[in-house]
Each structure stands twice: as C-alpha cells, then as structure tokens.
Amino acid sequence: MPVYPINLDLSGRHCACIGGGSVAARKVEDLLQAGALVTIISPVLTSALQQLVQAQKIIHIAQQYQPGVIGAFFMVICATNNKAVNRAAAEEARSKGALVNVVDAPELCDFTVPSKMTRGDLLITVSTGGKSPALAKKLRLELEDRYGPEYGTYLEWAGAIREQMKNRLETSKEREYFWQQTLDDEVLSLLRQGRLKDAEEKIKYAIGSTGLKS
Numbered sequence: 664m665p666v667y668p669i670n671l672d673l674s675g676r677h678c679a680c681i682g683g684g685s686v687a688a689r690k691v692e693d694l695l696q697a698g699a700l701v702t703i704i705s706p707v708l709t710s711a712l713q714q715l716v717q718a719q720k721i722i723h724i725a726q727q728y729q730p731g732v733i734g735a736f737f738m739v740i741c742a743t744n745n746k747a748v749n750r751a752a753a754e755e756a757r758s759k760g761a762l763v764n765v766v767d768a769p770e771l772c773d774f775t776v777p778s779k780m781t782r783g784d785l786l787i788t789v790s791t792g793g794k795s796p797a798l799a800k801k802l803r804l805e806l807e808d809r810y811g812p813e814y815g816t817y818l819e820w821a822g823a824i825r826e827q828m829k830n831r832l833e834t835s836k837e838r839e840y841f842w843q844q845t846l847d848d849e850v851l852s853l854l855r856q857g858r859l860k861d862a863e864e865k866i867k868y869a870i871g872s873t874g875l876k877s
C-alpha cells in the first residue's frame with residue numbers, strides 16, 4: 664500500500680512509548696526533538712532513558728503494560744520485546760484515537776518511521792516500505808556524505824532572501840530567473856570550501872542584477 668509522507672509538528676503533543684529498550688530510546692529521542700511531551704510505560708529503562716527521566720524531559724510510568732494504562736495520547740509507539748504486549752497496546756491505543764507505530768509489526772502500524780538526516784532545516788528521509796530498514800540506514804549514511812553542512816547554510820540564506828525577493832520581484836518569471844542564478848553548484852561549492860564571503864558576493868550579485876531586470 665503506498666503511504667502518504669508528512670512531516671509532523673509534535674510540539675505540545677502528548678505521545679507515549681510502551682517499552683524502554685534501545686529501540687524505544689531511539690524513537691523517544693526523535694519525538695523529543697520534534698517537541699513532543701513524552702510518557703514512557705516500562706518497568707525497565709536504558710540508561711539514556713533514565714537520564715531523560717532524571718532531567719525531567721520525559722515522564723516514566725514504571726510498570727508493565729496493562730489494559731487501561733494508556734490514556735489519551737496523540738501518538739503511541741509500542742516498543743517492548745514482547746509481540747503479544749505490543750499488539751494489545753497497539754489495539755488499545757488505536758481504540759483511544761492515537762496514531763500507532765509497532766516496532767515489530769509493520770502491518771499493524773498507522774505510520775512507520777523513516778531513516779533521516781538533517782542539515783539545519785533540510786530534512787532528507789528514506790523509507791523502504793518496511794522491507795529493509797538496513798538499506799534505509801545505508802542510504803542515509805551515503806546521503807550524509809553527499810550533502811554536507813553547506814546545505815544548511817545555503818538554506819538559511821535562501822529562506823531569508825526568498826522573503827526579500829517575494830517583495831522585490833513582482834512576477835513568478837523574475838523569481839524563477841533569480842533562483843536559477845543563485846541555486847547553482849558554484850555557490851554550494853564555495854560554501855563547502857568555507858568561502859562564505861565569495862558565496863555571499865555571488866548571491867549579492869544575483870540579487871543586484873535580477874533587481875535591474877525588474
């Protein structure tokens with residue numbers, strides 16, 4: 664079944680994770696990065712998760728999953744090492760309206776988690792439809808080599824300039840021409856070499872010459 668890819672803003676959303684092992688720790692780290700308020704239900708936690716509890720970054724309900732323990736959550740990740748428990752928790756969570764991920768049963772997931780890399784606001788994700796998470800990881804490592812920190816820097820600049828250019832250039836043709844001038848490999852290559860001033864000059868030149876055309 665083809666899936667619908669989205670980027671969820673989880674800030675202020677209550678999310679739960681059932682189980683506190685290494686897979687749970689990876690998922691919880693990403694939930695926190697997306698601004699979620701995380702509750703974890705598990706008798707035992709990894710040391711990384713224990714540290715998050717001590718730092719009051721997550722809430723810990725120190726018990727095994729039991730029917731009725733899942734409250735109203737926007738999202739629930741079932742990540743114990745017990746298939747029957749994951750299945751029961753998933754069923755309860757879904758019946759209470761949560762989006763559900765089950766780490767050992769792709770067929771029971773409302774959503775799966777892709778492999779990801781970021782460069783500032785640039786986010787590149789890889790999914791294999793659950794067929795090979797190891798391949799997703801391999802591709803992610805290749806992408807990390809291919810797309811360096813210069814893309815984050817470029818994006819910062821592009822975001823700021825784009826706002827300016829929306830006001831300065833009236834037609835979409837002019838804006839299109841401008842981005843053809845600036846979004847080129849030369850600027851990215853200058854940024855990669857750490858030649859920020861030269862890259863800035865090139866962009867300033869493009870802004871100036873595009874402005875003259877308007």
Ligand SMILES: C[C@@]1(CC(=O)O)C2=NC(=C\c3[nH]c(c(CCC(=O)O)c3CC(=O)O)Cc3[nH]c(c(CC(=O)O)c3CCC(=O)O)/C=C3\N/C(=C\2)[C@@H](CCC(=O)O)[C@]3(C)CC(=O)O)/[C@H]1CCC(=O)O
Pocket residue numbers: 689690764765766767768769772774775776777778779789790791792793794795796797798799800803
């Ligand atoms: C991408 C990543 C994101 C993340 O978890 O953050 C992620 N798995 C990662 C790694 C990884 N997972 C596994 C291995 C061992 C090698 C292998 O088995 O292939 C490795 C590699 C490693 O650890 O080196 C084992 C595994 N994974 C699943 C099962 C159950 C099953 O298949 O039935 C089993 C068998 C467990 C067992 O045998 O007991 C299921 C899922 N794993 C997914 C995501 C979803 C599908 C994503 C997609 O479409 O590809 C899905 C469906 C559900 C979900 O978890 O959302 C993360 C990469 C992080 C990175 O980039 O480094």
Ligand SMILES: NC(=O)c1ccc[n+]([C@@H]2O[C@H](COP(=O)([O-])OP(=O)(O)OC[C@H]3O[C@@H](n4cnc5c(N)ncnc54)[C@H](O)[C@@H]3O)[C@@H](O)[C@H]2O)c1
Pocket residue numbers: 681682683684685686687704705706707708709726727728742743744745748765766767796
């Ligand atoms: N989706 C993925 O990316 C992925 C990757 C590797 C493994 N897996 C699967 O995920 C499962 C979990 O892997 P792990 O390495 O985190 O396991 P783990 O053994 O490190 O941790 C299991 C956790 O579940 C908790 N737990 C056990 N029974 C529970 C219960 N009844 N209620 C609440 N918590 C309970 C334990 O206390 C422990 O914290 C594995 O069984 C494997 O099938 C998924």
